[in-house]
Amino acid sequence: MERIVAKLLIYGDLPKDSILLNLSTVCRDLHSNNYNKEELISRVYKEVKKLLVLGTSCAFDKNLWHNYLTYLLIMDENPFSLTCEKVGSKDGSVNHFAKNDFHAYRELFNYDFSELEEKLGIDCFSCITDYRSIDKPELMYNSNVSEKVRGLSELLEKTTSDEEFFDCITDFYKRIGVGSFGLNKAFRIRECTSGEVEFTPINNMDKVVLNDLVGYEIQKKKLIDNTKAFVAGKKANNVLLFGDSGTGKSTSIKAIVNEFYGDGLRMIEIYKYQFRLLSQLIAQLKNRNYKFIIYMDDLSFEEDESDYKFLKAVIEGGVETKPDNILIYATSNRRHLIKETWRDRRDVEQDGDIHRSDTMEEKLSLANRFGVTIGYYKPSRQEFYDIVTELAARHDITMEKEELLRAADRWELNHGGISGRCAQQFINYILGQ
Known part of the structure; x- marks a missing residue:
């Protein structure tokens, strides 16, 4: 793995504490034949835990390793990916370097962890490459990230050549975008x-x-x-x-x-x-x-x-x-x-x-x-009633209309007067009873 990661040029600017970079150093130390087995196992487990944390927060599924590599490709804002986002992939010298990097990523997609597992006596990679997440979409931390990463990951798994791999990623950059802006709707700043x-x-x-x-x-x-x-x-x-x-x-x-x-x-x-x-x-x-x-x-x-x-x-x-x-x-x-x-x-x-x-x-x-x-502007009394009635119908509240509106009147007297927000808060109160 260390030799594959060393080949990355455009996509080689990995964060110092990234999972991929840390695992590559583990493989380097393993191949040096001068290592402490327990210390290497501890380092591997630390990266696997980080992978599980990322997978849980983004609701990754099936092959967490592929999902993670796809996530790296999507999030990497470099001159090539930003150009593809803006104008799509154009013929140019930079494509040569990008395709070399994508060839390396295809090797990482197909990386055989069996040597690492056999020498260290662990089986964690066999688990994360056939992972089953909790089947509850409401637990997703960010469904936009999850859906897009998993969708592209499955497409990349099916590619049979560097050219197909290249086309899949550049098409994603053009259609969806690159980096955090490509995956998320809204942001705060600091x-x-x-x-x-x-x-x-x-x-x-x-x-x-x-x-x-x-x-x-x-x-x-x-x-x-x-x-x-x-x-x-x-x-x-x-x-x-x-x-x-x-x-x-x-x-x-x-x-x-x-x-x-x-x-x-x-x-x-x-x-x-x-x-x-x-x-x-x-x-x-x-x-x-x-x-x-x-x-x-x-x-x-x-x-x-x-x-x-x-x-x-x-x-x-x-x-x-x-x-x-x-x-x-x-x-x-x-x-x-x-x-x-x-x-x-x-x-x-x-x-x-x-x-x-x-x-x-x-x-x-x-x-x-x-x-x-x-x-x-604040709604009239009748408009307030219309809002309450419509919200009640949407939530299948079966109270008699007259009873519902009387209760809404009592609620608004103690909660800031008539408004759409007050109507929603009243409906939330009814639903909570």
Whole structure:
């Protein structure tokens, strides 16, 4: 194995503590005939445990070794894989090196662990190459990762040549993508010591779709139309969803990501204290073959905060043009995002129909940079009843309608008033009884 791993060029930049690299050093030490058997067994078991942890978290199945190698191929963001993601495989000198690496990976796919097991007296590899996971999909930590890795792994197992292996992987890169962006829908960010932004997948994202949000049909249509244009490569606008709490603003955005994920839409969630990282974030996203929504939830600024000025420049107005594959979707309880006071109107000058207020214009200018603004308002009493009734029907609640609505009235009096969120919380309460 150590000789095979040493042949890797494009895919040879393995993490120092990777399972493959550590197992290759075990094989190297074994072939040196100068080793401590118990120490080597301990090292092997440590890597097998890491393989089991990865397999459990991603719900890998059948051949964990093949699943793991496939996972490495998918996650490796190198010049070749990133080019394939963007334009597919093109004739070029780099293909020669890639095919050499894929030949090495085919050797690793077919690697015979029997020598290692016989000399060390272990049988763990026989088990992990014929592995049966717990047959409960709800235990999957991330079904997107699991389905894609297992699907590609099974295709690679069936290949009979380096060319077929090459075609399978490059087709995956073009259709799905490479690295974490290819496997996941949504991410949070954190700043690395190098100054770059690191993307952390959100593995347990809500599976909500727009049909789960009862009512607000006009609002949903505006959001869908803008997002459809965006993923189709047409001109689209930044979006601000504003209005009362509990009306489905955040739910709408999560549903949009779920529904357009197959079209290459990804979401990056960013918090207000991270706005200083926006420029670096955009620089790292602009050349990727995805459409990104930078999502800002519950966005608002107090009177003494000035971070909104930086956000204004990034959204629209800075020297650097915002890439076509990035939009900003924000939710807020405030229509204009920034706290306004009557003091802001003291410098208003009136001359006929001409009004000028520098303070007011400064504060309104941020909201004005969102090309689409969508209002989500609290439902009327009848609309609240309609939401409760629809949610009850979806969950097969058999209470008499009058009894159900009376109970909903009592619930909302003690839980923040009528809203879609309140209706859902009420239904959850009924289901829990």
